[in-house]
Amino acid sequence: MNEPGAVPPWLAQPWQALVLRAAAGHLPGGLLVTGAEGVGKGLLVSALLQRLFCERATGTQPACGECGGCRGFLGGVHPELHDVMPPEPGKDIPVDAVREAGEFLALSGSGDWRVLWLHPADAMNASAANALLKTLEEPPAGGLIVLESARPSALPATIRSRCEDLHLPAPDLEAARDWLAAGAPDSSAVDEAWAASLGRPVVAAELLADPERHAAWRQEREALAELLQTRELHSAVTHLARCNLETLLPRWQALLLSAQRWLVSGEVDRFAAQFPPDRLQAFARERGARGLASLVQESRRWQRQARAQLNPQLRLEDMAAAMLPQATASRLASRGRSGAY
Ligand SMILES: [Zn+2]
Numbered sequence: 001m002n003e004p005g006a007v008p009p010w011l012a013q014p015w016q017a018l019v020l021r022a023a024a025g026h027l028p029g030g031l032l033v034t035g036a037e038g039v040g041k042g043l044l045v046s047a048l049l050q051r052l053f054c055e056r057a058t059g060t061q062p063a064c065g066e067c068g069g070c071r072g073f074l075g076g077v078h079p080e081l082h083d084v085m086p087p088e089p090g091k092d093i094p095v096d097a098v099r100e101a102g103e104f105l106a107l108s109g110s111g112d113w114r115v116l117w118l119h120p121a122d123a124m125n126a127s128a129a130n131a132l133l134k135t136l137e138e139p140p141a142g143g144l145i146v147l148e149s150a151r152p153s154a155l156p157a158t159i160r161s162r163c164e165d166l167h168l169p170a171p172d173l174e175a176a177r178d179w180l181a182a183g184a185p186d187s188s189a190v191d192e193a194w195a196a197s198l199g200r201p202v203v204a205a206e207l208l209a210d211p212e213r214h215a216a217w218r219q220e221r222e223a224l225a226e227l228l229q230t231r232e233l234h235s236a237v238t239h240l241a242r243c244n245l246e247t248l249l250p251r252w253q254a255l256l257l258s259a260q261r262w263l264v265s266g267e268v269d270r271f272a273a274q275f276p277p278d279r280l281q282a283f284a285r286e287r288g289a290r291g292l293a294s295l296v297q298e299s300r301r302w303q304r305q306a307r308a309q310l311n312p313q314l315r316l317e318d319m320a321a322a323m324l325p326q327a328t329a330s331r332l333a334s335r336g337r338s339g340a341y
Contacts, residue, residue, distance in 0.1 A: 007047045007062055008179045010171035010201070011040050016060045018048050028164040029139030030147065032121070035168030037150045038200030044168065045117060045146050052113045052144075053078055069111075080109045084118040093118070095127040102135040105143045114143050121147035122154040129156050136162040173270065176201040183208045195274045196221075198254055220248050224255050225275050227323045228283040236320040241313070245306050253299040259284040260292045286325055298322050
């Protein structure tokens with residue numbers, strides 16, 4: 001396993017730059033760390049904070065992991081750090097939590113740094129964001145406010161304009177391979193987890209560590225592989241109904257994009273490599289460039305609608321029907337929806 005507090009390789013460069021700026025007293029009062037879900041925003045922030053609190057490391061050395069500062073941070077009880085999170089995933093960060101955080105930051109501490117860490121910052125409701133604005137306008141000396149967000153556009157412009165934006169791009173697999181390999185039985189497991197995570201290293205690591213997530217991915221892969229060759233709705237929908245739409249839909253879209261890529265360039269990308277090649281190729285050839293382009297567009301619509309509470313069974317039928325070859329689909333349509341069952 002990777003050591004806690006160690007800096008994953010694809011984050012080493014931004015991490016070092018921050019550590020050097022901190023040593024020179026040039027960190028901004030508000031730092032907004034952005035990037036897609038699972039690229040490692042939290043890993044970067046925790047490696048930075050542990051390093052700031054470490055009492056032994058110097059220069060660009062990583063945190064020692066043993067001193068009082070490191071142990072306090074790793075144990076989640078560092079007195080100079082205040083975490084602000086939603087009370088439950090999916091809930092708002094309430095205004096009281098932000099007011100309390102502002103009071104914490106204003107108290108003078110005993111160390112060089114006093115830190116607020118808001119994750120995810122876009123969970124703040126409007127009054128919470130308003131309360132944070134006052135703290136961001138006049139951060140005390142040694143005060144650092146770190147906001148983490150995969151959806152920075154959901155933050156008020158007034159908040160964003162008072163923070164320095166640090167965007168983390170998604171790395172390529174080679175930059176993350178060694179880090180993932182530490183938790184994987186072999187390199188093909190790393191390839192599979194990378195494909196399943198759609199190129200997000202933290203998601204891939206979770207998949208490698210959690211047999212349930214791994215089983216869910218295998219089930220989705222099976223349902224998608226079935227869709228590539230099916231000629232009738234019933235079996236396709238039966239497979240799909242066992243899947244979680246939230247993880248299935250982005251993977252479904254990835255499969256369509258892979259089919260498109262193969263048709264255009266003959267390239268079998270990492271996602272496509274998880275599926276039987278002849279099935280994917282026959283599917284791509286049969287739908288053709290136009291058919292695939294319209295399916296990709298459809299799949300974007302499905303993802304937008306995934307948040308709406310519509311009849312899931314009907315939606316699965318519609319989505320599966322869109323994947324059928326044109327001739328089969330129109331035959332089913334002429335018989336009416338119930339005729340398919
Ligand atoms: Zn230390």
